[in-house]
Structure formats: structure tokens, C-alpha cells
Amino acid sequence: xxxxxxxxxxxxxxxxxxxxxxxxxxxxxxxxxxxxxxxxxxxxxxxxxxxxxxxxxxxxxxxxxxxxxxxxxxxxxxxxxxxxxxxxxxxxxxxxxxxxxxxxxxxxxxxxxxxxxxxxxxxxxxxxxxxxxxxxxxxxxxxxxxxxxxxxxxxxxxxxxxxxxxxxxxxxxxxxxxxxxxxxxxxxxxxxxxxxxxxxxxxxxxxxxxxxxxxxxxxxxxxxxxxxxxxxxxxxxxxxxxxxxxxxxxxxxxxxxxxxxxxxxxxxxxxxxxxxxxxxxxxxxxxxxxxxxxxxxxxxxxxxxxxxxxxxxxxxxxxxxxxxxxxxxxxxxxxxxxxxxxxxxxxxxxxxxxxxxxxxxxxxxxxxxxxxxxxxxxxxxxxxxxxxxxxxxxxxxxxxxxxxxxxxxxxxxxxxxxxxxxxxxxxxxxxxxxxxxxxxxxxxxxxxxxxxxxxxxxxxxxxxxxxxxxxxxxxxxxxxxxxxxxxxxxxxxxxxxxxxxxxxxxxxxxxxxxxxxxxxxxxxxxxxxxxxxxxxxxxxxxxxxxxxxxxxxxxxxxxxxxxxxxxxxxxxxxxxxxxxxxxxxxxxxxxxxx
Amino acid sequence: xxxxxxxxxxxxxxxxxxxxxxxxxxxxxxxxxxxxxxxxxxxxxxxxxxxxxxxxxxxxxxxxxxxxxxxxxxxxx
Numbered sequence: 001x002x003x004x005x006x007x008x009x010x011x012x013x014x015x016x017x018x019x020x021x022x023x024x025x026x027x028x029x030x031x032x033x034x035x036x037x038x039x040x041x042x043x044x045x046x047x048x049x050x051x052x053x054x055x056x057x058x059x060x061x062x063x064x065x066x067x068x069x070x071x072x073x074x075x076x077x078x079x080x081x082x083x084x085x086x087x088x089x090x091x092x093x094x095x096x097x098x099x100x101x102x103x104x105x106x107x108x109x110x111x112x113x114x115x116x117x118x119x120x121x122x123x124x125x126x127x128x129x130x131x132x133x134x135x136x137x138x139x140x141x142x143x144x145x146x147x148x149x150x151x152x153x154x155x156x157x158x159x160x161x162x163x164x165x166x167x168x169x170x171x172x173x174x175x176x177x178x179x180x181x182x183x184x185x186x187x188x189x190x191x192x193x194x195x196x197x198x199x200x201x202x203x204x205x206x207x208x209x210x211x212x213x214x215x216x217x218x219x220x221x222x223x224x225x226x227x228x229x230x231x232x233x234x235x236x237x238x239x240x241x242x243x244x245x246x247x248x249x250x251x252x253x254x255x256x257x258x259x260x261x262x263x264x265x266x267x268x269x270x271x272x273x274x275x276x277x278x279x280x281x282x283x284x285x286x287x288x289x290x291x292x293x294x295x296x297x298x299x300x301x302x303x304x305x306x307x308x309x310x311x312x313x314x315x316x317x318x319x320x321x322x323x324x325x326x327x328x329x330x331x332x333x334x335x336x337x338x339x340x341x342x343x344x345x346x347x348x349x350x351x352x353x354x355x356x357x358x359x360x361x362x363x364x365x366x367x368x369x370x371x372x373x374x375x376x377x378x379x380x381x382x383x384x385x386x387x388x389x390x391x392x393x394x395x396x397x398x399x400x401x402x403x404x405x406x407x408x409x410x411x412x413x414x415x416x417x418x419x420x421x422x423x424x425x426x427x428x429x430x431x432x433x434x435x436x437x438x439x440x441x442x443x444x445x446x447x448x449x450x451x452x453x454x455x456x457x458x459x460x461x462x463x464x465x466x467x468x469x470x471x472x473x474x475x476x477x478x479x480x481x482x483x484x485x486x487x488x489x490x491x492x493x494x495x496x497x498x499x500x501x502x503x504x505x506x507x508x509x510x511x512x513x514x515x516x517x518x519x520x521x522x523x524x525x526x527x528x529x530x531x532x533x534x535x536x537x538x539x540x541x542x543x544x545x546x547x548x549x550x551x552x553x554x555x556x557x558x559x560x561x562x563x564x565x566x567x568x569x570x571x572x573x574x575x576x577x578x579x580x581x582x583x584x585x586x587x588x589x590x591x592x593x594x
Numbered sequence: 595x596x597x598x599x600x601x602x603x604x605x606x607x608x609x610x611x612x613x614x615x616x617x618x619x620x621x622x623x624x625x626x627x628x629x630x631x632x633x634x635x636x637x638x639x640x641x642x643x644x645x646x647x648x649x650x651x652x653x654x655x656x657x658x659x660x661x662x663x664x665x666x667x668x669x670x671x
Contacts, residue, residue: 058622058625059622059625059626060621060622060624060625062621063618063621063622063625064618065618090654091627091651091652092652093627093651093652094625094626094627096623096651098625098626099623119654122652124652134666181627182624186631195652208637208638212638212640212647214638214640214641215606215641216642247601288665301623305656308656309645309647309656310640310644311641311643311657312640312644312656313640313641313642313644313645314642316658342597414619414657414658414660415645415656415657415658415659415661416619416622416623416626416655416656416661417655417656417657418626418653418654418655419647419654419655419656421654494619553600
């Protein structure tokens with residue numbers, strides 16, 4: 001199979017170009033020796049089927065950031081027919097450094113000057129003939145966003161495949177020698193790029209004067225984040241309900257009758273375990289899809305880097321940057337997409353610290369549980385205070401987590417970000433991004449989710465002759481065994497079983513309580529009000545807020561971090577924190593005489 | 595007197611003299627256009643000692659003042 005590697009600096013529209021060339025057929029794949037997933041797609045160019053691989057954006061061929069290592073390892077291990085180098089045509093003054101470095105690899109190149117529309121708008125003219133001569137490679141102007149020049153690029157690629165039909169290995173010696181290309185770069189830029197010395201004040205400058213205003217910037221940021229949040233969940237929540245309804249209907253109309261002939265144990269496993277458990281997690285899908293589309297708008301518009309600028313003064317003291325804060329806020333809807341959203345961070349340690357922090361965000365699933373129990377146990381006036389205090393706790397514990405672990409995770413990576421001009425993403429790009437991210441979530445997380453669901457079902461149903469989720473099941477016995485751990489928190493073993501269910505998805509806690517107490521709805525509410533005083537109830541709420549992330553979140557953490565030890569930490573740390581917080585609250589309140 | 599980038603006020607223009615940073619950061623900086631000889635303009639600074647926004651060529655960048663302090667500049671017209 002022929003292979004082309006797509007290469008370029010960050011923010012060159014490389015991914016948009018990749019989408020243009022390959023359509024929706026791209027796959028995420030693992031490559032030997034590389035820890036991050038790369039996008040690749042098989043495309044018919046001329047008469048041959050070619051694999052196009054989208055490599056991460058890099059600033060320098062010789063650097064040691066994770067992305068730069070990935071690119072080097074890929075090029076070392078995978079022979080290619082040639083490299084397609086994507087540059088931002090309006091920033092050639094610095095981006096031409098990359099093809100100058102790549103020249104040393106001894107592999108044919110095609111240089112694509114993307115965002116030709118923006119460059120023309122800025123009054124930048126490029127002497128492509130001179131560039132071709134110096135770089136020894138064909139140079140083409142394109143605009144991936146609007147699709148201009150794409151057909152010519154396809155033909156060019158097909159022609160180059162004809163000229164270089166053999167897969168070639170790069171000359172790895174080029175990696176070892178550090179480059180002294182600065183003089184070469186200066187000469188090349190001054191000969192081939194003609195740009196006005198001063199850029200005219202642009203729409204971006206005017207918008208920035210407002211959005212990055214010293215005192216208005218932050219309030220506007222919170223306003224925009226609130227808008228994004230509202231959009232995601234007002235679109236996503238009805239879709240989530242619809243998905244739940246659909247799955248419930250399917251179960252009643254088709255699956256239950258079909259499973260009627262099966263033995264009871266097997267039926268319970270298939271229906272109550274596998275179907276309900278996996279179904280619950282599946283209802284996250286619509287929200288994830290909507291989240292990705294909306295995040296793609298925020299990311300592509302260029303506002304994310306501005307958010308980092310606005311909140312960095314505060315976040316840097318926690319060892320984080322502004323992008324972590326954006327994701328933490330997103331987590332208040334659902335933790336899963338927020339964890340996936342940390343991909344925008346380049347430094348792996350910064351990502352991990354953020355992933356440790358996000359599960360403490362009070363997501364909408366936990367909100368359901370809190371609303372039910374607070375309404376049942378608290379007086380109306382105290383209810384609002386109780387809920388508000390849980391939100392405060394959520395922020396406080398997330399910041400505490402970041403603060404305590406920042407030494408372990410926060411790299412010394414300095415904040416050095418490009419502030420791209422504001423751009424409107426195209427509809428096509430958004431749909432592709434949403435679709436791809438959702439598929440990727442499904443593919444990566446499904447195995448782990450099935451495993452967790454089966455485990456919880458087994459614990460709450462074995463031995464099979466015991467009442468499900470009753471005290472005689474494994475879960476019941478575990479709860480008894482754990483009683484010394486939970487009783488200092490004011491939680492009895494029945495509540496502890498409900499927490500075990502909550503591991504699958506936190507909104508299941510109420511359903512589990514209904515099963516355990518054999519009562520639902522208003523009956524359950526009055527039962528809880530009778531059995532729990534407010535101190536016990538609040539202790540339970542605190543524990544529910546903090547303890548282990550739900551299965552979907554945990555599997556996403558596992559998938560994104562690619563590390564079991566880190567996943568274990570993400571499971572154990574909140575558990576410990578939950579215990580300490582509930583213990584401190586319950587014993588403190590009791591000591592004060594409540 | 596040596597001047598560093600973090601001492602410049604918004605709208606000031608200067609020429610980079612030297613980057614007093616490690617090799618890796620130097621590479622990243624030069625990838626983004628921060629090289630000796632390059633003209634930089636300070637666009638704005640964020641309150642509470644937050645990061646600063648600068649313009650190099652046709653690229654706008656944000657960086658913390660701690661890093662800016664390690665970039666030596668000479669004032670230019």
C-alpha cells in the first residue's frame with residue numbers, strides 16, 4: 001500500500017485539509033511505537049489506493065515535545081512515498097523553517113500553502129516559483145476551508161505517486177543534526193514572501209479589544225461559557241431522554257418477548273445486567289455528539305486560546321492553564337466529554353492533572369440524585385442552601401485536587417500559545433468532527449463499560465436465589481463487611497449497595513435505592529425522609545458527589561491516558577477524598593450536636 | 595541597559611536580542627517566530643500579573659511574564 005504523511009505546524013488547517021482529501025472515511029489507528037492515536041484514511045488517487053496519515057502538528061523537527069517525538073518515531077518506523085507539508089500561507093515568515101528542516105530527510109515533498117484566502121486578504125504575495133526552486137519540491141496554494149485548489153492538489157498527489165511509486169525510508173541522520181537554518185530561512189522569506197510591514201488592524205483586533213478587555217474579558221468569558229453550556233445541555237438532554245425512551249421501548253417491545261424463553265438467571269443477566277447497564281451508558285452518546293460539535297465551534301473559532309489568556313493568572317497558581325478551567329466547567333454537564341475535551345492540551349502531565357480534577361465537577365447525573373434526596377429530606381428553604389453548598393464543594397475539591405497533585409503532574413511546560421485570528425468553522429467540518437469523536441468514544445470505551453456492567457450485575461445478583469441487591473447477595477455481604485468503613489460516615493449497608501450501583505452511572509443511584517427499598521417515587525422519598533436525618537443525608541450526598549467517577553468517565557480516562565496506574569489513581573483518589581470529606585462532615589456535625 | 599520583554603508596555607515595539615531559555619523552549623519559540631533579530635510588539639497584558647499578548651510577524655502569541663522575562667530585547671522605533 002502506498003502511503004502519504006501529512007505534516008505541518010499547529011494551526012495550519014492541516015486537519016481540515018485532511019478532511020477535504022479523505023472525506024468521512026478516516027479511521028483512528030494505533031501505530032507501533034507510538035502512544036497516541038493517529039488519523040488515517042485510504043483514498044483513491046489516480047489509479048492507486050493510498051493511505052493518508054495525519055501526523056500531529058509540530059513546530060520543530062528536532063524538539064522533544066510529545067507530538068514531536070510521535071512524528072519522529074512514525075517517520076523512523078513507517079516508510080512513505082512522500083510527505084505533504086502543510087503551511088499557513090499568512091505565516092510563512094516562520095513556517096518555512098519546517099520544510100527547510102524536512103529537506104534533510106531525503107524524501108520527496110509536496111508543499112501546500114493553506115489559508116491562501118486569508119493571506120491574500122492580508123496583502124501577502126508568495127513567489128511560489130522561487131520557493132519550488134529552493135525547497136526542491138512543488139508548491140501549491142490551497143484553501144482547505146473553502147475547498148479551493150483541492151482538485152489540483154489531488155492531481156498533484158496522483159502525479160507524485162506516479163513519479164515516486166516506491167515506499168521510502170527517511171534518512172534518520174537528519175534527526176541527529178541540529179539545524180542552523182536561520183540564515184537560510186531569512187534569505188528565503190525575504191526573496192519569496194512579499195508582505196506589508198504593518199498588518200492593517202483587522203476585525204480580530206477589534207473583537208479582541210472587547211473580548212480580552214482587562215475587566216470585561218472575564219465576565220464575558222463566563223457569559224460565553226454559560227451560553228456554550230446551555231447550548232450543549234438544552235440540545236443534549238432531550239436527545240438523551242429520547243435515547244433512554246427508545247432503549248426502554250425496544251426492550252419492552254422486542255427484547256423482553258424474545259428473551260422470555262430463557263432461564264431466569266440468564267434472562268436477568270441479559271436484561272438487567274447487560275442491556276440496562278450498557279443502555280444507560282449509551283444514553284450519554286447524544287450529549288457527547290452535541291458537546292463535540294459545540295466544542296469544535298469554540299476551538300475552531302480561536303476563542304479557546306483567549307480563554308487561556310483570561311484565566312491563566314488564576315489557574316497558573318494551581319499548576320494548570322486556562323484550558324483546564326474550560327474543561328472543568330464543561331464537566332458540570334457531563335464528565336465524559338469534558339475528559340475527551342482535554343485532548344486540546346498538548347502536555348500529557350497537564351492533561352492528566354485536568355483529568356484528575358474533572359470528575360469532581362457536579363455533573364447532571366449527580367444533580368438528579370441530589371435533587372431527589374434533598375427534596376425528600378431537607379426543608380424547602382434549606383434545600384437551596386444544601387444544593388449550593390454541594391456546588392461550592394465541587395469547585396473547592398477540584399482546586400484542592402489540582403493543588404495537591406500539581407507537583408506530581410504539572411509539567412514545567414511554559415504557556416506559549418498562538419492566538420489565531422477569529423474564524424467561522426464550516427458546517428461540514430463540525431458534522432465530521434462530531435461524528436468522528438462519537439465513534440471514537442464508542443470504540444474505545446465499550447469493552448470497559450461491558451466489563452464493569454457485568455461485574456456490578458454479578459455482585460448484586462449472586463447467589464442467584466437471593467433477592468437482587470438484597471443483603472444476601474455478594475454486594476450485600478460486601479456492604480456488611482464494609483460496615484466499619486461506612487458507619488463512621490452515617491451510611492448503612494443499604495446505602496452502600498446503592499453506591500455500588502452508582503459506579504455504573506450515578507443517576508442509577510435512585511433507581512438502585514428503589515430496588516433496594518422496594519419502593520419508588522414519592523414512597524421512596526418519604527421512606528428516605530423517615531430513615532435518614534439531614535446529617536446522614538448530607539453525608540451521603542457528599543460521598544456521592546466525590547466518590548469514584550462513573551464507569552463511562554473512568555473508561556474514558558483509561559482510554560485517554562492509556563495508563564492503568566493512572567486510571568487506578570483516578571478511581572482511588574476521589575474515593576479516599578470522599579471518605580475523608582464525609583467523615584469530617586458527619587463526625588463534625590455530630591460533635592456539634594446536630 | 596539590557597531590557598527584557600516583560601518590562602515593555604502595551605504598544606511598545608522591540609527587537610529580540612537573546613533568548614535566555616533552555617534548548618527545548620528555544621526551539622518552540624523559534625518555531626513560533628521568536629528568534630534573535632525578530633521584531634515584537636506588545637499588544638496587551640492581562641491583569642493580576644497574567645500573561646501578555648505579543649505580535650511577531652503575522653503571528654499573535656500569548657506567554658507568561660516569567661518566560662517574557664527571559665527574552666532580552668532592545669527598544670526599536
